[in-house]
Amino acid sequence: MGEQSGQRKLFEQFASVAKALGHEYRLELLELVAQGERSVEALTQLTGLPVGTVSQHLQQLRRTGLVAARKEGKYVYYSLADDEVLELMASLRRVAQRNVAEVQRLVEQYFHDQTALDALSPSDLVERLRAGMVTLLDVRPREEYAAGHLPGAVNIPLDELEQRLQELPADQEVVAYCRGPYCALSIEAVQRLRDRGVKALRLEEGYPEWRADGFPVQ
Known part of the structure; x- marks a missing residue:
């Protein structure tokens, strides 16, 4: 494997994590599970989203290593994989607020x-x-x-x-x-x-x- 080819494969994996962050529902779910472990049902109630939608987004976050899951009986509980996920979200927030005009406008309005x-x-x-x-x-x-x-x-x-x-x-x-x-x-x-x-x-x-x-x- 050439050096450039290997680097691109790494970039491909990094991009999969970035892609997992690329939806407002998934960012909302990350914020909620950052408070503590949550079941799919609890997250459905908190977000007002259909259970199938919540489950689908959580599975995407799990595949990219952003959340961890455990099963207890018939329920599945999700939590952040680690605190580095919080730092990733904070960096995303800072870059967007600093460089995206629409984000700046929304923050000022909010x-x-x-x-x-x-x-x-x-x-x-x-x-x-x-x-x-x-x-x-x-x-x-x-x-x-x-x-x-x-x-x-x-x-x-x-x-x-x-x-x-x-x-x-x-x-x-x-x-x-x-x-x-x-x-x-x-x-x-x-x-x-x-x-x-x-x-x-x-x-x-x-x-x-x-x-x-x-x-x-x-």
């Missing part, structure tokens, strides 16, 4: 006000937590929180926030986080808290990125 733009870096959050300056709020669903969360975080899913505001200290700033940098849950939570006079920010990353960066989790 983060349409100062509430969305105010975000705390992980290192800044660590400093504030050590100083006891903030309350950490996880607004993901309970099962995602149970699978893993930031140490000391209070779990109040977004749809319960108004009814459980009394559980948050009135004299501390609240930092909300959810599934990832573009997750709407923390953005909406910060907006609702600010509307009720609570000083609030969001974490600029989500639980999976925090874990992959080596910060402690529970």
Whole structure:
């Protein structure tokens, strides 16, 4: 095998991974399984997609080594193959946001006000937590929180926030986080808290990125 031929075969395999990432449903599924192991049925409910569609996309992700699967009884559970997948997704996000005009426009539209733009870096959050300056709020669903969360975080899913505001200290700033940098849950939570006079920010990353960066989790 010539050097050029061997290199092209490697590129062919790299391209298969890139191709697996080339669908919005598969990127959404990766974000969801990054929160913790999920069954096909759970992912179907979360995405609103037909079970056959979810299963087909998961199989494509599995063939290219992006997710791992295990079977328990009649159910199949999926998880990220490793945290390098998160870094791959982060690189894709950064390149697209920096170089694709439509992505830049959508991000500006999505983060349409100062509430969305105010975000705390992980290192800044660590400093504030050590100083006891903030309350950490996880607004993901309970099962995602149970699978893993930031140490000391209070779990109040977004749809319960108004009814459980009394559980948050009135004299501390609240930092909300959810599934990832573009997750709407923390953005909406910060907006609702600010509307009720609570000083609030969001974490600029989500639980999976925090874990992959080596910060402690529970």
